[in-house]
Amino acid sequence: MSGLSVRDLRVVFDGFVAVGGVDLDVPAGDVRFIIGPNGAGKTTLIDAVTGLAKATGSVTFEGQELLGRKVHKIARLGVGRTFQTATVFEELTVLQNLDIAAGWARGPLTLLRTRKGVPPEVEKALETVRLTGVRDKPAGTLAHGQKQWLEIGMLLVQNAQLFLLDEPVAGMSHDERDATGELLGQLSKDHTVVVIEHDMDFLRRFARTVTVMHAGKILSEGTVAQVQADPKVQEVYLGHPVEA
Known part of the structure; x- marks a missing residue:
């Protein structure tokens, strides 16, 4: 590097x-x-x-x-960046936010398929940003700090x-x-x-x-x-x- x-x-x-x-x-x-x-x-x-x-x-x-x-x-x-105000999908769960971010390079047809389990990169990001315990909660209900961590997790799964x-x-x-x-x-x-x-x-x-x-x-x-x-x-x- x-x-x-x-x-x-x-x-x-x-x-x-x-x-x-x-x-x-x-x-x-x-x-x-x-x-x-x-x-x-x-x-x-x-x-x-x-x-x-x-x-x-x-x-x-x-x-x-x-x-x-x-x-x-x-x-x-x-190259990934965050903003002063976290830009996450508030109505979606933590897991769904990460899954969408992980799928940004995939085509729309792939995204529409039902996922079997949690992809390993998403699992790893959840662990890294300490959100495994709240993965099924809507992002809008997270504490301020957790939203920032979720945004960092979204960059992780995009391979920033x-x-x-x-x-x-x-x-x-x-x-x-x-x-x-x-x-x-x-x-x-x-x-x-x-x-x-x-x-x-x-x-x-x-x-x-x-x-x-x-x-x-x-x-x-x-x-x-x-x-x-x-x-x-x-x-x-x-x-x-x-x-x-």
Whole structure:
């Protein structure tokens, strides 16, 4: 696995530079957190990677160029993302949500056939995202955190290799945040994980490396300790460097 490589990525909306020439490397198996004030360009960056925002430059994952491809074709190359609000089929059960996601590459006739048992990839995803016990419940009745886990499970059964998660723990309880952090570590054994996050406590506990964005550019990069000690980061977040 060669991970995600971004070169000179630019996104401009009506003359406003949302992302201004970003270079970013996320090696395979990393749990990379991207942080920054509102308007820093974090979500726009992953919108560009997934084909939702028109961009120039180059974005490759596992050696495949993503820019210029349609959203569904990027997804087929193993790039999956979640949004701040989980997009699950609320009336359907957890199992049905996963089954539909698993069948996204199959033809409509195959999907209409009666399934015999639960496909192994669905069973495994249920276990990974800790939803085996609620698999027959409608997704709409799940706790907030469980809906986010279901969305991650749906990406797993679609065979996503790169997970782009937009504020996955927003609105979660303390226990849900802990469980999500453990899930990120588990995912990184076989996948590359990029997390956009505002929760600094969550970041300190679960990030391996951090990229700080500000005004559409990368301000700082490194371990949590390195980034926290960077005077440029302290200035953006606190208005002044912290005295040694």
